[in-house]
Every structure is written in structure tokens, then in C-alpha cells.
Amino acid sequence: MKHINFDDYLDYKLMEKPLPCSCDVCQKKIKLWEEEREKFKKFEGNLFFKKQEKMILEKLGGKFFNLKPVIAFAFSLILIFGILIFSNIKKSNKIENFDLEYSKLQAFYEKPILGDLEACSIFFENNLEKEDI
Amino acid sequence: MEYEGILMQIEKDNLKEKWEEIYISYRKEVLWIALSCLHNLHQADDIAQDVFIKLYKIILKEKKIENLKGWLYKTTIRTCLDFKKSFWNKIFSKKEDYDLPVSEEINPFEDNNFKNLNKNLKKLAPKQRIAISLRFYKEMKINEIANFMDISESAVKTHISRGLKKLKKIMEEENEAYKF
Numbered sequence: 001m002k003h004i005n006f007d008d009y010l011d012y013k014l015m016e017k018p019l020p021c022s023c024d025v026c027q028k029k030i031k032l033w034e035e036e037r038e039k040f041k042k043f044e045g046n047l048f049f050k051k052q053e054k055m056i057l058e059k060l061g062g063k064f065f066n067l068k069p070v071i072a073f074a075f076s077l078i079l080i081f082g083i084l085i086f087s088n089i090k091k092s093n094k095i096e097n098f099d100l101e102y103s104k105l106q107a108f109y110e111k112p113i114l115g116d117l118e119a120c121s122i123f124f125e126n127n128l129e130k131e132d133i
Numbered sequence: 134m135e136y137e138g139i140l141m142q143i144e145k146d147n148l149k150e151k152w153e154e155i156y157i158s159y160r161k162e163v164l165w166i167a168l169s170c171l172h173n174l175h176q177a178d179d180i181a182q183d184v185f186i187k188l189y190k191i192i193l194k195e196k197k198i199e200n201l202k203g204w205l206y207k208t209t210i211r212t213c214l215d216f217k218k219s220f221w222n223k224i225f226s227k228k229e230d231y232d233l234p235v236s237e238e239i240n241p242f243e244d245n246n247f248k249n250l251n252k253n254l255k256k257l258a259p260k261q262r263i264a265i266s267l268r269f270y271k272e273m274k275i276n277e278i279a280n281f282m283d284i285s286e287s288a289v290k291t292h293i294s295r296g297l298k299k300l301k302k303i304m305e306e307e308n309e310a311y312k313f
Contacts, residue, residue: 006246006250007301010250010269010297010300010301011297013268013269013272014265014268014269014293014297015293015294015297032244033244033246033247036243036244036247037247037269037270039247040247040251040270041270041271068221
């Protein structure tokens with residue numbers, strides 16, 4: 001007959017499958033495993049309990065406030081305002097540039113306007129001068 | 134003090150004292166359930182705190198709890214599963230956490246089979262892990278586990294058998310010497 005192994009023990013405990021062997025050696029094995037199993041069952045972690053108790057009592061004394069959604073909301077607000085402010089800065093730069101260009105245009109149009117022929121002659125003269133050089 | 138099966142409603146005058154009594158009676162159970170689900174002491178600690186604060190709020194609202202132990206088990210399991218699914222856990226929990234060795238405190242065994250079992254339970258899906266832990270360590274019946282997990286008995290059996298298959302496979306792959 002085949003002696004039991006840990007797989008058989010797991011099947012026995014979890015799936016209620018019968019054990020393939022019940023000899024003294026196998027019984028000893030099971031006894032040892034049962035003792036080991038108790039170790040985790042009785043796990044207490046006392047250090048953590050003391051810390052936990054203190055923290056819970058502090059929470060109960062204070063407020064039931066979950067900070068996570070508040071942080072998330074604040075973060076999203078900062079993000080939205082950040083984007084808005086950044087886009088406004090860009091926009092204001094554009095407006096400033098536009099103002100500058102507009103003032104240049106205005107200055108140009110305030111000058112006495114030349115007639116078409118006069119403008120052409122000036123253009124040709126300039127070009128001829130460049131070619132001569 | 135045994136509150137099990139008692140229709141519980143506490144007067145506001147001695148609310149804090151009663152809550153402390155319940156806390157002392159059940160804190161170990163709640164932490165154990167959270168720990169067996171999450172396999173992380175710090176997260177289990179946080180979940181246990183949340184569960185007891187939920188209980189305090191319920192008592193504060195003068196709601197009745199029919200089975201305190203059942204309520205604590207159910208709430209702990211649900212809180213753990215919600216935590217696993219939560220947006221915050223997905224963002225802030227490091228993937229490397231899953232590869233870290235289980236601490237000596239959670240893995241106090243001398244037998245290598247148990248050491249491997251407890252270490253590899255961490256690699257199972259949370260529902261499989263809870264079902265196997267409750268069945269194996271707490272020796273709970275299938276119907277009790279189904280009640281605490283809010284699922285059908287056949288679903289519990291499926292979680293256990295699939296989890297067990299996966300566990301055996303992982304353990305075999307990891308340590309060939311585990312078979313003797």
C-alpha cells in the first residue's frame with residue numbers, strides 16, 4: 001500500500017478524500033502536520049494588535065474621515081486649475097503678440113499711402129540697385 | 134464574552150465600553166481572516182481597523198446585527214475583496230510585493246510542506262485563497278464558507294478544487310523534493 005504524502009493530506013483536509021494509508025508511520029505524519037497547521041491557526045501577531053488598538057481608538061476619538069477621496073478631489077482640482085492657468089498664460093502671450101503686430105500695422109497704415117505706380121517704380125528701382133551691385 | 138447569535142443592539146450610553154469588549158473578543162479572528170486573504174500584515178491591519186470602525190458606525194446608528202461573528206467574517210472578507218479590486222490598491226501596491234517572501238511571522242512552520250503551502254497561497258486568486266484558508270486552517274464547512282463569502286456552495290467547491298490544483302502545480306514546479 002502507498003504511504004500518504006502531503007498531496008493526500010491536502011486532499012483529505014480540503015476535499016474530504018479518504019487517506020490511502022492508515023499505518024503508524026502515516027498517522028505520525030498526520031499528527032505532525034496537524035500540529036503545524038495549528039501554528040498558523042493560532043497566529044496572533046500581538047505587536048500589531050497593540051498598534052491597531054491604539055490607532056482605532058485614536059480614530060474613534062477623532063473623526064471618521066476617509067482622506068483618500070479628499071486627496072483625489074484636491075489633486076484633480078489642482079490639475080484642472082493648472083491646465084486652465086497654463087492655457088491662459090499661453091493665450092495672453094498670443095494676445096500680447098497680436099497687440100504688437102496690430103500696432104505695427106496701424107503705424108504702417110497711418111503713413112501717407114503711395115499710389116500704385118509710385119510703389120512699382122520704387123520696387124523696380126530697389127531691385128535694379130540690387131542687381132547692379 | 135460571547136455575542137454569537139445574539140440580536141445585538143447597544144445603548145448609546147455604554148457604546149464605547151461595549152465596542153471595546155467586542156473588539157477584544159473578535160480582533161484576532163478579524164485580523165486572521167484579513168491576513169489569510171491578503172497575506173500582508175500591514176494591509177490586514179488596515180482592513181481589520183476598517184471593519185471595526187464600520188461596526189462602530191453601525192452601532193452608532195442603532196442598527197441591529199443578528200449574528201455578530203457572521204457579520205464580522207462577511208464584512209472582513211468583502212472588505213478584503215473590495216480592497217483587492219480597488220483603484221487605490223491597483224495604483225499604489227507594488228507588483229514586486231507579490232514576489233517578496235512571506236514573513237517569518239506569517240510563515241512560522243518548521244515543516245517545508247507547510248512553509249511552501251503558506252508561501253504559495255499568496256499566488257492564488259483572493260477568493261481561492263480565502264476558501265482554502267478557511268477550509269484548511271479553520272476547518273469550516275462548505276456551507277459556512279459559502280455563507281461568509283456570499284457565494285453558492287458549488288462555487289466554494291470550485292474555488293477550493295481549482296485553487297488546490299494550482300497550488301499543487303506551483304509547489305511541484307518550485308520544489309521537486311516536496312514529493313517524497
